[in-house]
Amino acid sequence: AELEARAGGAPAAALSRPAAIAPAAPGAALEVSxxxxxxxxxxxxxxxxxxxxxxxxxASEQEAYDRAxxxxxxxxxxxxxxxxxxxxxxxxxxxxxxxxxxxxxxxxLARGDSAGAVAAYRDMVERYPGGNKVPDALYKLGHALALxxxxxxxxxxxxxxxxxxxxxxxxxxxxxxxxxx
Numbered sequence: 001a002e003l004e005a006r007a008g009g010a011p012a013a014a015l016s017r018p019a020a021i022a023p024a025a026p027g028a029a030l031e032v033s034x035x036x037x038x039x040x041x042x043x044x045x046x047x048x049x050x051x052x053x054x055x056x057x058x059a060s061e062q063e064a065y066d067r068a069x070x071x072x073x074x075x076x077x078x079x080x081x082x083x084x085x086x087x088x089x090x091x092x093x094x095x096x097x098x099x100x101x102x103x104x105x106x107x108x109l110a111r112g113d114s115a116g117a118v119a120a121y122r123d124m125v126e127r128y129p130g131g132n133k134v135p136d137a138l139y140k141l142g143h144a145l146a147l148x149x150x151x152x153x154x155x156x157x158x159x160x161x162x163x164x165x166x167x168x169x170x171x172x173x174x175x176x177x178x179x180x181x
Contacts, residue, residue, distance in 0.1 A: 080107055104124075118144045138161040
C-alpha cells in the first residue's frame with residue numbers, strides 16, 4: 001500500500017514520458033527508495049502459531065499482499081511474483097486482487113518479459129474490469145505491446161483507455177504517447 005501511495009497508484013517510472021517507445025531501464029518500474037531493505041528470508045518468515053498444521057499461522061489478505069510488495073521493495077522480483085501469484089490463488093476475490101495482478105505485470109515488464117507482462121495486464125483487466133488499477137494496467141498493456149513491436153495494438157489499447165477513463169492520469173499519458181511520431 002505504501003509503495004502504491006508513493007507512486008500515486010502507479011509506478012512513477014511507468015508513467016514517464018519517453019521520447020520514443022523504448023524499453024525502460026531494467027528495474028525502473030520497481031525503483032522505490034526505502035531503507036533499510038530487509039532480506040527476502042526476513043520477509044518470508046512468518047509467525048508460528050499452534051492452531052494450524054505445521055505451526056504456521058494463516059496470513060490475512062492485507063498481510064499477504066503487504067508481504068508480496070515488501071519482497072518487491074527488497075529487490076526480490078522472482079519471490080515477489082510468486083507471492084503475488086499465491087495471493088491471487090488464495091484471495092482472488094479480494095479488493096486487492098487487481099492490484100496484485102497489476103504488480104505481476106510490473107515485475108515481468110521490469111525484467112524485460114514484455115509478452116509475460118502483456119499476459120498479466122490482460123488477465124488483470126479481464127478478471128477485474130471494475131478494479132481501481134484498470135486504467136494503469138491498460139496504459140502498461142499498451143506500453144508492453146509497443147515494446148514487443150505491436151505498435152498498432154498499443155494504439156488500440158491507448159485509445160480504448162482514453163475513451164473508457166478520460167479523466168485518468170493514465171489516459172492523459174496514453175494520449176501523449178499516441179501523439180508521438
